Amino acid sequence: MKLINKKNKNYTQVFHLFTEEEWAKSGRNFHKNISTFFTGKKHDVFIQVHEEGTVYFIGLGKLGVQSFEVQQVALKFSQTYKEKIQAVPTLVLADLMSERQFEEFIKGLLTGTYHYPFEKTHAFWNPGFELHFENLSQKKLDHIGKKAEAISNGQTACQEWLNKPANLKKPDIFSLYLKNLAKKYDIKYTVFNRKKCEELGLGAYLSVNQGSAYDAAFTILEYKTTVKNARTFGLVGKCVLFDTGGISLKNPDNMHYMKSDMGGATAVLGTLIYAAEMQLPVNIVAILPITDNAISEKAFLPSDVITAYNGKTIEVLNTDAEGRMILADGLSYLAKNFKTDFLIDLATLTGSSVRMFGDTCGALFSNSEELKNLLLTTGDKTNQKLWNLPLWDIWKDDIRSDVADLKNISMKPIGDCIVAAKFLEQFIENHPKWAHLDIAGVAFGNVGYAKEKAATGFGVQLLADLIENYH
Ligand code: BES
Ligand code: MG
Ligand code: ZN
Numbered sequence: 278m279k280l281i282n283k284k285n286k287n288y289t290q291v292f293h294l295f296t297e298e299e300w301a302k303s304g305r306n307f308h309k310n311i312s313t314f315f316t317g318k319k320h321d322v323f324i325q326v327h328e329e330g331t332v333y334f335i336g337l338g339k340l341g342v343q344s345f346e347v348q349q350v351a352l353k354f355s356q357t358y359k360e361k362i363q364a365v366p367t368l369v370l371a372d373l374m375s376e377r378q379f380e381e382f383i384k385g386l387l388t389g390t391y392h393y394p395f396e397k398t399h400a401f402w403n404p405g406f407e408l409h410f411e412n413l414s415q416k417k418l419d420h421i422g423k424k425a426e427a428i429s430n431g432q433t434a435c436q437e438w439l440n441k442p443a444n445l446k447k448p449d450i451f452s453l454y455l456k457n458l459a460k461k462y463d464i465k466y467t468v469f470n471r472k473k474c475e476e477l478g479l480g481a482y483l484s485v486n487q488g489s490a491y492d493a494a495f496t497i498l499e500y501k502t503t504v505k506n507a508r509t510f511g512l513v514g515k516c517v518l519f520d521t522g523g524i525s526l527k528n529p530d531n532m533h534y535m536k537s538d539m540g541g542a543t544a545v546l547g548t549l550i551y552a553a554e555m556q557l558p559v560n561i562v563a564i565l566p567i568t569d570n571a572i573s574e575k576a577f578l579p580s581d582v583i584t585a586y587n588g589k590t591i592e593v594l595n596t597d598a599e600g601r602m603i604l605a606d607g608l609s610y611l612a613k614n615f616k617t618d619f620l621i622d623l624a625t626l627t628g629s630s631v632r633m634f635g636d637t638c639g640a641l642f643s644n645s646e647e648l649k650n651l652l653l654t655t656g657d658k659t660n661q662k663l664w665n666l667p668l669w670d671i672w673k674d675d676i677r678s679d680v681a682d683l684k685n686i687s688m689k690p691i692g693d694c695i696v697a698a699k700f701l702e703q704f705i706e707n708h709p710k711w712a713h714l715d716i717a718g719v720a721f722g723n724v725g726y727a728k729e730k731a732a733t734g735f736g737v738q739l740l741a742d743l744i745e746n747y748h
Pocket of ligand 3: 517520538599600625626
C-alpha cells in the first residue's frame with residue numbers, strides 16, 4: 278500500500294467522499310445523473326461504472342462527523358467491497374477532509390481487509406494499491422500510512438488470536454508465537470514455567486494452572502525505548518485460553534464463547550505491536566499470565582485456600598472466578614518488580630459487566646482521577662468506550678473470608694464486576710495510578726466480518742492512542 282501526493286489525468290478507480298452538506302451544496306449538481314441515488318449519508322455508497330473506470334461515491338454523514346465515524350465508514354466500505362476493489366492507483370477526492378479524518382479513513386480501509394477465518398489475503402491491499410490524495414503533503418501521508426499499517430497489524434493480531442478455536446491456541450502454541458514476536462520486534466521475553474512459578478510463589482496463578490495439561494507460562498514482555506526519562510506503562514492482560522469454569526463447571530450452552538477469555542491479553546498484544554512498529558518513546562512492561570481453566574483431577578477445588586504472590590491468602594469459593602486469581606499475581610508481580618507510571622489491567626472478567634453494559638462499553642475502575650479521565654476521553658475518541666464504576670470500600674466487606682484474607686467471590690448475586698475490581702485492588706501494592714478494564718462484553722461480539730460473534734479488537738486502538746498521546 279502506498280499513499281501518494283499526486284493527481285494524474287486518468288484513473289480507473291476513484292473514491293469520492295462526501296458529507297451530506299457537501300453533496301447537497303455542490304456534489305449533487307456536479308453529478309446530476311446520480312443525484313437521486315446518492316445522499317452522502319453515513320455508509321451510503323453508490324458505484325458508478327464508466328468506460329474509463331469505476332467511481333465509488335462514499336457518504337460520510339453530517340459535516341461535523343467525528344473521526345472515528347470516518348473509520349467506521351471506511352471499515353464497512355472495505356469489508357463490503359474488498360472483492361470488487363482493484364489493486365490499482367486510486368484517486369481519493371475529499372475536499373473538506375481533515376488530516377485526522379483521512380488517517381481514520383485509511384485505518385478503516387486497512388482494518389476492514391481482515392478476513393475470517395485465518396485468511397491473510399488482504400484482497401486489494403497489496404503493493405499495487407496506491408491511494409493518490411492531493412490535500413496532504415507526502416510527509417504527512419507517509420506518517421499516516423505507517424500509523425494505519427501499525428494499527429492494522431496490531432488489531433489483526435489481536436483478532437486472529439482471539440478468534441482461533443481452543444485446539445489451535447494451546448498454551449505452548451501461543452507462547453511460541455509470543456517468543457517469535459518478541460524476537461521480531463526486539464522485545465524482551467521472559468517466561469516462568471510451573472517450577473519457576475512455584476519458586477517465586479505465584480500461588481494464585483498456579484492455583485488455576487495446576488489443573489491444566491499444559492505447563493505454566495507466566496509471560497513478561499518488555500518494550501523499551503532509547504529515549505531518556507520516558508514514561509513506563511505496566512499492562513496486565515487476562516490470558517485464559519479457554520475457560521471451562523473448572524470444577525465449578527460452566528453451563529455448556531455458551532461455553533464455546535470462552536475461547537475469547539484471552540481478550541485482555543490480545544488487546545495488550547496488539548498494543549505492543551503498535552508501540553514497537555511506531556517505535557513509541559515509552560516503555561511498556563506487559564504481563565500475560567497464560568493458562569487454561571481446565572477441569573481435571575488436579576484442578577483446584579472450591580474451599581481451597583491458597584497464598585498469592587504478595588502473601589495474601591485467598592479462599593477459593595468458585596473456580597470459575599479464575600480471572601481475578603491470575604490477575605492478582607500478574608498485578609502484584611508487576612507492581613513489586615517494576616517501576617511503572619501507570620498500571621492498567623484488561624480482562625474479560627465478569628458476566629456481571631456484560632449484563633450491565635452489553636456490548637456498548639467496557640467497565641472502568643481506577644484509583645486515579647488522572648488515569649480515569651485519560652481513559653474515558655481516549656475511549657470516547659476511539660469509540661472503544663468505557664464507563665467508570667466505583668471502588669468504594671463498602672464492597673470490600675463482601676470479600677472478607679473467615680478462613681483467609683480474602684475470598685474470590687462474594688456469594689451475593691450483586692455487582693460482581695465491582696466485587697472483582699475490589700478484589701484486584703488488594704494486589705496492586707498501593708500503586709497510585711491503576712486502572713482495571715472489564716471488557717467481557719466488548720471484546721467478542723457482533724462484527725462486520727463474521728455471522729457469529731467474533732473478536733472486535735477492543736482495547737488496541739484505545740491503548741495505542743493513550744500511549745501514543747500521553748508519554
Ligand atoms: N471469563 C468469565 C467472564 C465472562 C463472562 C467473559 C461472559 C465473557 C463473557 C469469568 O472467568 C467468569 O467465569 N466469571 C464468573 C464469575 C462468577 C463465578 C463469580 C461470572 O461472571 O459468571
Ligand atoms: Mg471463569
Ligand atoms: Zn474467565
